[in-house]
Amino acid sequence: MSGPAHRQPLSLKALSNGFLVFWCLVAAFPIFWITVMSFKTPIDAFDSNPLRVIMGPRTQTDVGGLSLLDIVLALALTYVLIRFALKWLPGKVRSFVPAGQMGLGWLIGCGTFGLVTLILFVVVLPGVLGVLNPVAGPLGVDVLGLTTEHYEAVWIDRGFMRNFTNSLIVTCGVVSVSLTVGTLAGYGLARSDSLIAFWLLILALVFRALPHSVLVAGYLPYFISSSEWLAPILGEAAPTLYGKPWAVIAVLVAINQPFTIWMLRSFFQNIPQELDEAARVDGCSHFQAFRLVIVPVMWPGVITTGLFSFLLAYNDFLVTSLLLDAQNMTMVPAIANMFNRETTASDEVQAIAAAVSITAPLFILVMVFQRQIVSGLTAGAVKG
Amino acid sequence: MMFLFIAAPLVSVLWQSFHVTKPIYEQVEVETCVPGLLGSSCVIELKTRPILSDAGKIITNTTYVGLQSYRNVLQPEKLRTAIKNRSWREFTNIRFWSALRFTLVFTVLTLPLVLGTGLLIALAVNNTVPRLKGPVIFVSLLPFIVTPVIGALAIRWLFIGDGILTAGLEWWLQKDIAMFAQAWTIELMMYIYRVWHVAPFAFVVFYAGLQTVNQDTLEAAIIDGASRWQRLRYVIIPHLMPLVVFLTLIHLMDAYRVFEEIVGFSSSAHVISLQWLTYEFLLQDGTGARAISRASASAVLTMIGIAVLLAIPLRRVWREQRGS
Incomplete structure (x- = not known):
């Protein structure tokens, strides 16, 4: 936007920038505020005077x-x-x-x-x-x-570490499974122009629209009774899938897979077909062509898709809270249990500390991968 | 393979919604004797207990119940009396109908707010100095990326009790406010939360769209003497129209699934949504049983709802595609 015709009056500029500042405040304030609260003793954290919450006079006298x-x-x-x-x-x-x-x-x-x-x-x-x-x-x-006692209480006394490990297992499982299947299927679909691509898009849309509770309602009875119907195949060792991370990974991958495949397919289509044709001419097998030529150039797309799978798995509450038992609880349902049980103000600040702990990795994620997230968000809109 | 994972649960949900699995009970006479002073006194009771199989498991029986589960969810008799009495309160006392009411109002009400806020932010960012754009986009992404339950909790903590914003409002309005005491304030907070959470997505999409506005058309509009507002109205917004449709579709799907807000604001006593209803049926009740049949029925109804909701915009898109 340059040139005299585009010059804007000062009032409009001030208005638009003022609005921007206002939006940034609104966007960041809740997260900033719970971060501040999590470092204070309960009396300071729930003080009605904002200055006292930030400065924390009671915390200072009590703890330091x-x-x-x-x-x-x-x-x-x-x-x-x-x-x-x-x-x-x-x-x-x-x-x-x-x-x-x-x-x-x-x-x-x-x-x-x-x-x-x-x-x-x-x-x-x-x-x-x-x-x-x-x-x-x-x-x-x-x-x-300033005090870190709530963090210590949450992570050490309340065993939040275990929830963290469970979250790690579930997210890693979901990301790796859906990326493996997604890359292979996406590559295959990108190189064969058939009607499948269209139906895939429809399927991805249907899944986007489907409330997750519908799927869980379909899966749940089978997971609970899985030791019975798996017994003929696996014999005595047939596991009860309910409560295990595998069950959650399966459901989340099912939810996510059409989207992943579709996104990776449109990404692979941007890699020119001449590239793998050249590799084939040089004597590569089909699989070698994929491994040696496509794999090195596919990382940007895979990272973008992986980010969205990660977000889905990490942020999920519904599936994890219904399908996991107490030992295998991930972080998000665990914190919901925490504040439902809360009795004292100190418990509540601990829940806040847990909430901040959950948000911190996401914060870092946005910082590192901002560009990929934005490109992923817009890719869907432009192509869809 | 994929069909197995996708179609199978849907079919099973349908099947479950027409069937009920119950333990088979038998009635047995149990004689309990309490030793007393004058010999033992015995009482014979009729007790109901589930039949156990040889392996010690409860035998269950699955029967076809037709639409009974749907009736349990929909409660048509109560609905009829509510309509007959023209009583809004009776209507919202039936959980399914109040969930439907909230879900639809939520979906429809937040849509223009999200689109409007997103567009405003996009225009403002587009207007600012290039140096600031990166940090602003970073800050804007935060509400979108944060775990929905945590985001809702963060807002709740600002308002709960004499939370910082409630205190501010009280000071401003000179009036005692309890945000979590009545349904409508909780609902209001849910709307605010949702706009806060989703507006960044709309913003990013609109911002990408703004980068591709045809500059020649804009120049031409300026030469023709179009005012700033007219340029926005007749050049930029028509250019963004496909994105508006896209965002509308996505938002309808997402807002219809509203669920995390109910958890975050612990509002299940006041306000519930359709997905929460299914969730509630799926949770174990006091005896450890899950109302899977009713959950399935409510899940099927939820599915029908989203299909109806999406049918209108999708048909429009379809017609436009065919037309062009």
């Missing part, structure tokens, strides 16, 4: 808090680490890792980075500040009440 020096140093360290992660890390990974094992290299690189960050924040920073705060005078006095 951060001094100005703490805040400045922590912010500086965060800034340095982010700069480091964005500027320096990719180059290092690229130079150290041989070209073939880029994925593994990234995994190790990110893992090391996370570990270093953790050590810096948990061990080094408190140590340094413990020495600095007493000598810093007024800068070293606590001003901001």
Whole structure:
């Protein structure tokens, strides 16, 4: 938008930017606020004065808090680490890792980075500040009440770790199964132009429309009685599927699969067919052509599709809460149970801490994969 | 393979909705004797207990009950009296009908709000300096990506008791407010939550659409003396029309499935949705039994509902496709 004809009056500009600021506030505020609340003692967290919630005077007197020096140093360290992660890390990974094992290299690189960050924040920073705060005078006095007791209570006492592992199992299962099936089927469908593609789209739409409870109602009785009808095949060891993560993975994959295949198909169609034809001419078998030529170039599409499978599995409440027993509960139903049972204000803040813990991975996900998410969202609209 | 996973549950839901599985009960006389001072006193009782098979399992019997489960869900007699008495309260006391009412109102009411908010954000982002676009898109994506139950909980925590926003409202209106005491305030919060949650999606789609607006047409409109509003009305919005249809379809599907809000706001005593009804039947009740037959019936009814709801816009799309 340039040129004199497009110039806008100041009032319109102010209005549009003002609206934007307002929207950003609305969008971020609830998440920001529960993050703040989760670090305070209950009295502060549910205070009706917003300033008291942020500053947390009771938390400060009861537990302790951060001094100005703490805040400045922590912010500086965060800034340095982010700069480091964005500027320096990719180059290092690229130079150290041989070209073939880029994925593994990234995994190790990110893992090391996370570990270093953790050590810096948990061990080094408190140590340094413990020495600095007493000598810093007024800068070293606590001003901001802060406590991590709720996180400790949730993760250690309440066994949230187990829910986390269960969530991990379910999401990993769903993502890997639906991507494996999706890539193969999507590739196959993209290379054969038949009516199947059209029906696939219809199927994906139908599944989008179908309430998940309908599917669960269909599956549930069979999962409960599965040890009976699986017995002829598997003999004595036939498992009761109800309550096991496998059951949830199966249902979630079924919900997600048409969408995954359709999305990957439209992605594979953008890879020119000449590419695998050339590989075939050079003497590759059909499968070799796929493995050596298509696999290296398919990652962007696979990552985008995988992200949406991940979100579906991670965010699901209905299927997981109905099909899992208490031991195998994932994080989202677990937290719902937590606040249904809540009796004291302290329980409630613990539930908030759990909620923030669930949101944190998603936050990182948006930060890293923003572009893929946006492209995935728009791809459906443009092609549909 | 895929048909197995997709068609099989649907068929089984249909089948279940016409059948009821019940344990078979037998009546037995049980003599219980209590030793007392003057010899034992015995009582003979008639007890009902489920028959156990040799393996120690409860034998169940599945019978065809026709539309009985549907009748249990729909409760036509109560509906008839409610209509006869023209009593809205009686009508909403029947769980299925109140769920249907809420689901439909929710779907229809949030649709224009989501579309409008999305379009406004898209226009505003398109209008701002390029440096700001990245961060704004990042912030906007947050409500969309956050786990629905958690998002609803976050809003609930802002309002519950004397939560920060309730306190703000009370201060502003000088009046005591309890957001979770009555049905309509909870419903209002659900609408707000849904718009907050889905508007980013509409925004991203509209924003992508705005990038492809034909600049020549815009120039031509300016030369012809079209005002800013006219340009928006006659050039940009017609260009975005396919996206509006797309978003409408997606939103109808998603809003009709409204469920997580009920969990997040713990509103099942006041407001429920169709999907929640099925969920409730599927949950174990006090005796550990699940009303699978009724759940299936309500699931089938839910399916019919979404089919009817989508039929209207889909037919329009179909006709336009054929026309062009």
